[in-house]
Amino acid sequence: MATLKDVAAKANVDVSTVSRALNNTSYVHPETKARIIAAAKDLGYRPNTATRSLRRGRRKIIGYVVPRTHVALFSEILRGVDSKARELGYSVMICITDDNPQKEEACLNQLREGNVDGIILTPTGKNTRLIRDIHACGIAIVQIIRRQDHLLSSIVADNESCGYESVKYLYNLGSRTIGLINGSNLLAPYAERYIGYRRALEEFHLQEIVAASEKPTNSFSFGYECATRLLKNYPSLDAIMAAVDIQGLGVIRAVKDFGKKIPDDIKVMSMTGHTIGKMLETTMTSMEIPASEMGSAAVDMLIAEIEAPSEDKPRACHKLFRTSLTERESTVCSHASGNVHSD
Amino acid sequence: MATLKDVAAKANVDVSTVSRALNNTSYVHPETKARIIAAAKDLGYRPNTATRSLRRGRRKIIGYVVPRTHVALFSEILRGVDSKARELGYSVMICITDDNPQKEEACLNQLREGNVDGIILTPTGKNTRLIRDIHACGIAIVQIIRRQDHLLSSIVADNESCGYESVKYLYNLGSRTIGLINGSNLLAPYAERYIGYRRALEEFHLQEIVAASEKPTNSFSFGYECATRLLKNYPSLDAIMAAVDIQGLGVIRAVKDFGKKIPDDIKVMSMTGHTIGKMLETTMTSMEIPASEMGSAAVDMLIAEIEAPSEDKPRACHKLFRTSLTERESTVCSHASGNVHSD
């Protein structure tokens, strides 16, 4: 790789002049500049951002720490993060934690040592201390999906109202025995959805029926098993709300195997809709979450913090995104499948 | 952030000694060493990998350039890449191209300027020249899934045999009119699958029925529309092979909407199985591809090239992974749904 020095030699000027010419950082005689640009082009010169950042103090890299990427929600967020970051001249370093706090710790340390300018993360619920430490070192942080620490910025969905509205929606369709398949109450989004669910139950005088676990719940099999259990234990069950899409797939399959009809016997919906719901044999009603927008908003928020002069860093900033109901066949009798052609 | 200098001051030694002590790079008096380690710990010293690499010449970063991540195949590869890279002390910079050559070009330049040590990519089919240039600059390259350039290393699936075996499998089940929904022949995997499909057709004396396009095909709607068309045009159609899972979902839905039964009237299978096939209302037979293993193999291959002494860089290295048939309900009449509980 050609370096600044090579260009300088070729153009017969000092490296500092080359730097100025190429960065438009101060006036350089047009003729000199032309010579420099020609030389740079000739040699295929490409600035070395790594070392540039050494002087400038910024790496133009952000880290994205995510539990998993094969769940549509997170891969959509990643898509938003990636494209917004590139648009603003930043690169994205990715770290997958599998929701394992030890891996999360390793990821966070790796990012810190790699000198990223900021980190977007969906935290596991642990490592709060480490995350604050890193923030205290001057690395910007934005939490996404899960707000674990109110002192750090965050971008989350309106989970409580999502839980409430889901019950209300099913109630209005006539459901009276509504089961909730949820995740660990130690993770904010699940806890919040549960609160919304509870609030609606009280308002409508319904019975609480919850299947949840502190072990991993973000899976087809968890949805399948919980749904099967609820169907057995509550003969009057007429609706199931799943916290996430992938559980919803398990629920649909379980209802089928149990010999009941969707939506006539059992209505099914997901509270974190993304991508998959409209591509099924029985399409699934869900509260859709604007994942990609949330990802790009996180980048905006993060970079605002990164680029703020260090005297007046913004305080923690919290942004809420609304989820929106999309009705599909799992709750309403199949009319024309209008949604089927898009993806 | 504390720097080496701070630690040196605190421990009352030269920075070079601190460097040696912390890196175990030459003998340091145990007492001195202890003092240094204590000081480093006290100050919460963390090495700055960015600048370290300036001296060492290695960044310990690899780039991963991928068309999209919401397709299970690619997110599984990413999972393999991420975990293997971290295991070996490397970080992963991700770039999503959307299969758009211009975006790919921007990604590649960004990675080159960011001084990554190597790049794993699923190329769009263009930018061959740029990719070679980057390789010529000393950046290692491994192609994954699509082998666009035989001069560069690659990790791909045995697509031709996958196409052949799929037809043979369906033929043995009794199918005689087998449609193929494919992608652009300009992309190697699709072209290869087509060749395998053709070879089998000739062997079994079957009619060729193909739906493909050079526009994006990796979607539910493409699968849906092609399947609908084939069902209309070929009344004797009794099987459909989709190149990828997501097309397969569209096919399943189209067959249902068309009023035919799976698998009795129409057998359906996907040639790039991953994750989703077993989570459906009608589970889908597919040729499963070991995506995560391929991702981690790509990292091994890449890092071998990166860390080889520059005198004897390995020549291009090509590795083929076998796909394996997994039978599910879309081709065989539903017996016990044994597969349903895992994910």
Add this chain to the structure above:
DNA sequence: CTGAAAGCGCTTACAG
């Protein structure tokens, strides 16, 4: 308008 110099944080021959 442009050169010479210092320095970002680290590593590594070179002395001693």
Add this chain to the structure above:
DNA sequence: CTGAAAGCGCTTACAG
């Protein structure tokens, strides 16, 4: 066993 010095590739006051 450890210090002093040079240097990785770049940027940026400081002179002139």
